[in-house]
Every structure is written in C-alpha cells, then in structure tokens.
Amino acid sequence: MESHRHLQPIRLCLHQHHDAPSHRAHGAHFEAEFHKSLPEVNMLFGAAAITLGYSNLLIVPTANVFGRRPVIIVCGLICTLANIWQGLVTSHSSFIGARVISGLGAGANESIMPMVIADLLFLHQRGKSMALYFWSYFMGLFMGPIISGAIASQISWRWFPQLQLPLNSSKHPASQPIPWDATPKPRPRLTITTSALLPKGKLSKSQLCFLPRVRFDPGSFLRDILSPLQILFYPIVLWASLTMGFAANALLALNLTEAQVSSPPPYLFTPAQIGYTNFAFAIGAAVALFTAGSFSDWITLQRAKRNHGILEAEFRLPALVPYVFVNLVGMTVTAVGYQRGWPWEAVVVVGIPAVAIAYATDCYKALPGEIVIAATIVKNTFGFGMIFFFNDWAARQGYIAPVLLLMVLTVGSSIIGLALFIPFGKTFRRMTKDSTLHTL
Template sequence: MAVERLKDTIPNTDRLTVEFGRSIGDSVVMAQQPIEHIVLYSFREHEALSTAVQCIKRLATTAKRNGEPYIKSIKCGTTRPAENVRSLGFNLASILVFENDEDRRYFVKDDPAHQELVAFVVGKLGKDILVLDFADGVGDCTEVMRDVEEKHLAHAHNTASSAILIPQPTNDPHDPLNWSLWWKTLVMVNQGFFVISSVIPALSIAPLTPLFMETWNRSLTDVALLTGVTVMLLGYCNFIIIPCSEIFGRRITLMCCGLLNMAALIWSATANSYGSFLGARILTGTGASANESIMNVVVADMYFLHERGKYVGSYFWCYFVGLFLGPVISGAVADRVSYRWFFWACTIAQAVNMVALVFFFPETRRSYDDYNVHSQACQPPSNAVDQGEHKTESPTLDSPSALTISPECVGKGRPSRAQFNLWQPIDHLALKHVIRHFLTPVQIFFFPIIFWASMSMGCAANALLAVNLLQSQALATPPYNFTPAQVGYANFALVAGGIIGLGVAGPWSDWISQKATKRNAGIREPEMRLISLAPFIAAALVGLVAFGVGVQDKWPWPAVVVVGFGLVGVQVVAIPTIVITYAIDSYKPVTGEIMVIATVCKNTFGFGMTYFMNDWAASNGFIQPTMLLMAMTVGITLLGMVVFIFFGKKFRYWTKDARIHSF
C-alpha cells in the first residue's frame, strides 16, 4: 500500500496507522475469499482505530472477488475482559490493538486472560488470532508463522504447507526480498568473496611471527601487536561503517572499504620497517572492517526470517574460513617465496573482488520511500480482485495492486538499473539520526540478549584467536618442530571443522526452530533455536581441552591438530551463527548495530589477548590460557542458553519500550 498516497486520501493519518491498515488489508486480500467480519478492538476509543477502519472500508468497496466484497462487515468496539469477545459467537478474524503499556499488560504471555482468549479463538472457533502490537511503535518479534484459514499470507513456495514469509514481501520486483535465487546467490557470493579476501591478509600473520621477529629484531609481544591493532580497528571502525551504509548505501560503503584495503595491502608488501608495517596494519584494519558487519546487514535485507540462520551461518563460515586459510597461505608463500608476495597475491584477489562488486553487487538498502514504488510487472492472481471495475495507470488507493502483496513476485524479481548506481540517494532520515547510529550500539549492549550474544560470539571467536596466536609457539618447538608452512597446513583442520559447522549450524538451528514452531501452533519465538547450541558447546569444551592439554603434555600431533583444531573450527562457526541469529530475530531493526557491538566486544578482548596470551603460555604453559578461553566459551554460552530458553521472552518484554523498535 502506498503510504504517502493514503496520507493524501485520508487526512490525519500517520505511518503507524497506515501500516496497521495495510497489514489487515493484505491479510484479507491474500485470503482470496470473503471474510464474514473484521472486528477491531481497542480498550478505548482512539483516532488511530477509526482511521484504520476507514482504510479497511475503502478496501471493502474496491477489492472484490467475483463481484463480492472481500469484507462483508466491519465492526469496531472497545473491550477489556475476554468475555466480551466470547459473547460475539460469529465467524471472525480478531485483531487486538494495544494503545499503551497499561493495555498491553492485560495480554502478556503470563496473563491468564490472554491465554484464555487465545485458547477460545483458536480452539473453540477453529480460527487463528492475529495479534498486532503497535503500542508506541513497538513491535513484538514473536511471529505468527501460520495462516488465517491456511491461506492469507504469502508462502515460501506459494503453497499452504510451506513457511510463511516474514517479513511479507511487497509487489515490487526490485525489492531485494523478491530477487530471484540467482541474484541473491550472486550477491552472497560477492559478499563472501569480500569477507574472505579481506580477512585473509588481516588475520593471517601468525605463522610469520618468527620471521618478523628476526627481520625487524622485535620481541614476541611487538609482533603480536601487528595482529592486535588490526583486530581492534576491525571492531571499532564499524561505528562509522554502519552509519555510512545506512546513509549512503551498502554498495558505495563496501567499495570504499575495498579500495582502502587494496592500498593497505600494497603498503604491507612494500614496507621496509616495523613502524611502516605497523601503519599498514592500521590501514588494513580500517579497510577490512566492513567484513565484520555489512554481510549480515545484506542478509537481513534480502532473506526472510526462516532463511536467516542458514545465511548468517554462511557469513561466519566465510569469515572464519578466511581466518583458517590465511595462515595456511601466508606460511606456504613465505616458506617458498617471500612474505611480500603473500600481500601482493592478496592485492590481486582484492582487485578481482572490486571488479565483481561493481557488476554483481547492487544496492540492497531500502529506505522507507522504497515501499511507495510499485511495479506493474507483478500482479495479484487474476481471481483475487475484479480488475474490470478499476482501471488506472498508476497505483492509487482504489487500485487493488496498490493494496495487495502478491506472492507472485517472490523469487522472480531482479535489481533495477538504479540499484547499480555508485551513488545512491542519501537516506535523509538516517542522516538526520546519524548520532543515533553511534549511540545505539552502546544502548543495546546493555540489553540482556544482545549482551549475552556478544559475549558468546566473542568467546567462541577468541578461542580461535588463541589457537591462532599460540600455534607457532606450540608447534614450532619440540617434539613437533613444524616449519612455518607446516604450521600453516595445520589450519586445514580448522577449515574442515568450519565446513562442518557451516553445514550443520544454520540449517540445524532453523530446523529446530521450525519444529518447535509447529508444536507451538504456528507461533514462532526467537528462543526456539537456542537448544541447538548444545552440541557445539560440547565441541568447544573438547576441542580447547585437546589443544591446551595436548600441546602441554606433548600428545601426538593428530590429537592436537585433528581433534583440537577441528572441534575449535566447528564451534567458532556454529556458536556465533546461532547466538547472533537469535539476537537479530529478537531485535531486527538494529541488525547492523548488533554486529557492531558484538564485533567490538570480540575484538577488544582479542586485542588484549595479543598482549598477554603468548607471554602467559611461555611462563605458565598452555593449559592455563586455553582453559580460560574454554571456561568462558562454555560457561557463558551454556548459562545464557538455559536462561533465555525459559525467560528470553520476559527479557525481551523488559526492552519493549526501547526506541530501537521504531527505527
């Protein structure tokens, strides 16, 4: 529904009311059959409720099927007790409208009246209940993943048995949600290539530690700082990257970062002193920082709720495969040619990726105005509305195409020419609230779910960093005596573990969530995916013990490398995938900010590790530092999993009034 056109037609409306009316209208038209009654209930008379009724009445007079109006009658009233609804007794679709916090409390999950009402409407009448929570613009992330009478929402495969599409797609073929599988895959491949090609040079110099110590006559701590400063900037630069991606677009932001990264790689290949190389590493952290957040933002732009786990998992797989392969490549190239050629090779890879981004990475950002763009290429089903009565050349309030969401567009759209422009229109609303982008990550850090997800991701990722920092120190000494190339090859075990984690974590958590949704009568809660963490927590425990105790007690290298490295590789992809997907499901409006704060937590701790990890292992052995990482990873993740499975919705309820829900 064109919001601005509705505002012109019905005075004194706001975005909230129009979106409310559109949600009802979309549900009705997509049902493709008449509905006996629409009943809107508020706890008191409210102007927004009356306006919504006007919207629906306009729909009732224009949208028809075989000459019959979709809506036979519309009723509006006020009610407080559930008995008033029970007394209606006729075939209905109920929409409950919460006007403020006091009203909302009557229908929270723990309220017996709410449970009784839902049981009555679903059980006694055989109808689903659609709860739209629009109090102060706050939307609940609990999703109705089922249909009113099995039909009224768009489905993943356009069949009633397939998953409901959340968010519901528009009728614009250029909407990233509607792009074809080919285009979405092309965008994801380019994003993944950027992540891998920028992570490899940023976090791959661990096997080169002895070489740098000898070349520049520097201590182990000084050389570790070359990684630490890059790690720090990878996190904190996202305080700038995310606002830029919202204001100017994902495309131009990513390309600017790619150019910075290319310059840093050329500098790294030509640096002739420790100070110069340190400067190049600082620029590397700045240019590569987009790989920490942009891909997940693009995933949220292009994919529906039931798909996100898999594609968030693909991001973490690309990220950590870059971490895994980087040491393999850097060690082998330095052993056979020169470490400088490693950076030249990375420069070439980054240049190839830049060319691919120009041609195959259209803009995925959607400003609010984008919802007013409707294309005639995608039309509702022919039997959905009577097109003969209203023939207009452009969508209007009286045009069914402006009022409906057609599932025919899903998977058949493609980017427009404008989405390939280097310079996209500035999002003035995002620019107006630019300070919000700097403050929001700080605010949401104190939300219990986001705090836990950030800590869990940070611990899992820094378990890998610990292995990365200590591998040369552990494997280049007796009894192993690995060469730099052999130390690099040991990271193939991490790659194998990461592949297993990618193949299992996202689909596994999505499958668990979908099964739980079916058992919960079609209502999906974000917490439903959390139980899928259990096997990966066990992998973290076993893997870190095998590495730390193994190298300390001189176990055979297969036990250390295959078991230790392999299981660390599994958990470092799986745990972040699940916890970050949970956080995004809970707070979708701040997807980018979630990645910013999670990355800052991860990289701040990682930066600190570069100062103490190697010296601690040299003085006290490998068990103490690795057991610290094991205890944090297992303890924090397991504790949060248990707590949020039972109380996650209550924690989300505590943050319901946060302004982020209106972003």
C-alpha cells in the same frame, strides 16, 4: 534464485579476511627481521583487530546513508592500498600503520554482510545464511596463514600482500551486479502479511546503481553511531556479543600460540608447516557450515509447527547444545595436547557464534548492523587485550590454564544463555519493546 540470495552475503567476504591473521604463520621471520619479541609481533594482528572492531561505528552509519555497495567498494579500495603498503614496509612501526589501515578497510565485512542477510532473507532462512557468512569469515582467517606460510617459506612473506592485490581488486567489479538495495531508506516497525511473502516484482535501476541518492540526516547519523553502544545493554545482545566474542577468541588463543607451540621441539615446524595446521581449523569450519545454520533453521521450524505455526526467536537456541559440547571437548584436548606435545590436529567450532548472532538478529530484526557492531567491539577488544598477556602466560605456566580459560568463558556463557533465554527470552524482549531503537 533462492540459493543466489543465500550466497550474496558471503561472495565478497572470503578473501578479504585472508590478510588479518596471515602473519601469525611466520612470526619467527618478523622477530628476526624487525628484532621484536613474539608479543610485539602479535601486535601486527592486534593493530588490525582493534581498528577493525571500532571502525564499524562509522561504517554502518555510512552504509545507511550511502548504501551497502558503495561502502563495500570503498573499503575494498582501502584494503588494496594497505596491501601495497604492507609489501613495502621497512620498519615495525610502519608495518603497524599499514595494519591499522588494513583493519579499517576490512571492518565492512564484519558488519555489512549481516545487514545484507537481514535485508534479503526471512527469519526462518537467516540461520543458514548466517552460518554461511561465518564460515566464509573464518575460512578467510584459516586459509590466510596456510597460503602466507607457504609463500614465506618458499619465496618471501612480502609476496603475500602483493598476492592480495588482484583478489581485492576483483571485488570492485564483482560487487556491481549484486542486487543489494543501495538506496538508503528508513527502517520502520514492520507488519508482515501473507502477501508480503509472495515472490513478485523485479529489481529497479536504483538498486543496481553504484551511486545512490544520498539522504543524509545528521540526527539519524549520530543515532546510528551511538545505537550500538546503547543496544549492547540489552540482555540478549550482550549475551550474544559475549558468546560470539569468547568463541572467536578461543580460536584466537590457538592462533596466537600456534607458532609458540609448533616452532620448538618436539615439532620443529617451518612457517609453511605452521600454516598447514590451520587445515584442522578449516575442517572444523566445514563441519559447522553444513550443520549449524541448517540445523538451527530446522529446529526453529519444527518447534514453530508444534507451536501452532507461531515462530519465536528462542526456538533457535537448542541448536547451540552440540557445539557447546564439541567446544568443551576440543579445547580441553587441545590444551592438554599442547602441554604434553600430542599430535597437532585440533577441532574448532564455528557453530556457536553463528547461532548466537542469528538469535539476536531474530529478536531485533531492524538492528542487524548495530548488533554485529556491538559483538565485534566486544570480540576485538577482548582479543586485543589477549595479545599483551596470553603468550607470556603460556610461556610461564604452560598452555592448560590459558586455553582452558577461553573454553570456560565460551562454554559458560553459552550455558548461561541457554538456561536464561530459552524460558525467559520473550520476557527480556518485552522489556525493550518500546525502545526508540526499533524505529531508527
């Protein structure tokens, strides 16, 4: 039962994120078919990314009113319709429209799953499950280009959206038996006692029901929309959002340039081979899965034991150190290797966003959805902006400066957070303890 609870938040995530980055593996096909430049082709990703980020301002309040399951199923249906549209497009502008709708549906996977983790798991269990969620999230991003590149080389890129149809359709019945709490309820300030930790009771019929009892409060709905923007000004949440955003966009920097680097000499890769380079990212994600979450949970519990059994959210932060170091080395090697034509293998780290978001969720346990919305808005807005300058900058001045910029932002923000929040994190939490957001 325990492992089942850890798997629930990611069972529905893996395949829905195949679609978002998949088109980057065959940018040359789009350039030829639609007569567009590489930055214009990258807008296919940007349109989905920016919609995905800001759609959560409506998705999370709706999930608080109608429940998690109905929102996930409706968003899955939206993705299914978007896949049909993408397979039939005849122009670049129509393709952009389909990508916008696709981002609207995929947005639920960036916000609902961390909310489910906070609903189901205790504080000392969340690091492992959050790492599992981020692993499924990034594995979808990595596997999409691998599959779509092979399909584009052997058949046609239009077959990949059609392949997504049965995968998205399978989500709808698969989500029905998952025992999420579909009944909206207020989120008061909680006092946990020993008896609350005892595993007892069973699921009610309402928890397994697709159509929940709706409790709509216009005031609460409006507060749910505005609260992610308000919580972004909390120092801890702002730091976690920036750290997650920079780490995720470090991956985006490599994805945006993979066709630009691999298509010309000395590599001369086909779309399928460009997609296969994402296996290197997948290996890095697998390493992070087996280390980041469990490692941060273990460190948290060990430090709590030395603190007379009192667990503080800041105990999780030292787990960031090895991933910051690996990001520093991996991004530096990649930047120099791109510039000098080294072998294409690269190491990518998923551990940084997993630990950072888990720490912010530990600090503000009642606001997991709002925290992820804030982080997603920062991440996707920055990533959307990269589309307009990153490839042109790399073409003009080489790959070292733009890739190392993302490395410096990722490593720098992580080090600042470690130096600031390990000794003073509790002080920052006290500064916001009386906020009305805790009683939403």
